[in-house]
Amino acid sequence: MLQLGLEGMPRRLYSCTPSRLNTWLDCPRRYRFTYLDRPAPQKGPPWAHNSVGASVHNALAGWWREPYERRTSAMAGILLTKGWITEGFRDQEQSTVWRDRARAMVSGYTSTLDPSDEPVGVERTVATRTPVIAVSGRVDRIDRRGDELVIVDYKTGRRPLTEDDARSSLALAIYAVASSRVLHRPCHKVELHHVPTGSIVQWEHSDESLARHLRRAEEIAQEASEADERYRDWKTASRDSRTASGPAGSGGGPAPVPPEIDASFPPRPGPVCSWCDYRRHCPEGQAAGSARQPWDALADPD
Secondary structure: OOEEOOOOOEEEEEEEEHHHHHHHHHOHHHHHHHHOOOOOOOOOOHHHHEEEEEHHHHHHHHHOOHHHHHHOOOHHHHHHHOOOOOOOOOOHHHHHHHHHHHHHHHHHHHOOOOOOOOOOEEEEEEEEEEEEEEEEEEEEEEEEEEEEEEEEEEEEOOOOOHHHHHHOOOOOOOOHHHHHHHHOOOEEEEEEEOOOOOEEEEEEEEHHHHHHHHHHHHHHHHHHHHHHHHHHHHHHHHHHHHHOOHHHHHOOOOOOOOOOOOOOOOOOOHHHHHOOOOHHHHHHHHOOOOOOOOOOOOOOOO
16 A cells, blocks of 8 residues: 655655645645644634634534434534634624524524434544555544435535535545445445535535545645655754754754745635635735634624
């Protein structure tokens, strides 16, 4: 399961999650800030919409862990209230409004579920390997319908979901392959459940479409892995240089990233830069869009 390097020597599999792959695809500079730079650059303040999403996900996971007789819509609301995350909101009033709205979301969504329809997995970590990557991730829910598994992913954003969102999702395809291999059942269907509206979009993959997603994951991984190796080689050389210089040269903090290494992690500026946790450290990102308040992604309550 090892790929060969240029010198014919075995190379380690690139260990990753779908999130890591998508971060490289979206912006290599953000990838470097997130996964390589240590100490990592300081992030901006937490986002309120992330607090809403995490609170809803946690409540739904907790709902399935309750005994069957306690899986009621009222219990979903209780779990949401108990686990409400308050970070990122403008003030306590806004947090309370959104807590109540999120409670209505999970109560309404769980009222459409059959509490006896036990999932195969809730917040289940699955993993798989190819000759290039060792990839793992945590799935919101894995259902069993007949002889097949179905990947269920919860969404809480205000944007309406489309069938193409399910079809094109690299993460969902990887989860389908990994779930099938871990649980030894076929898995081709992936679903996005929009909790605020209760709408569901789905896509039925073929074996070939899943294989295409895996090949795409490998292509992304190979790009990121090569950049990682350049970064690690530079860090090793920098550390060796500081060690050789003795105590007098060891107190200056982390070495700045040289231009030739920075070039391996180019920014990809665009509208999303306004929402980047590392915007303050990226001149190109600052030029691409104005800064956002932590609560700006929230829809106006009805």
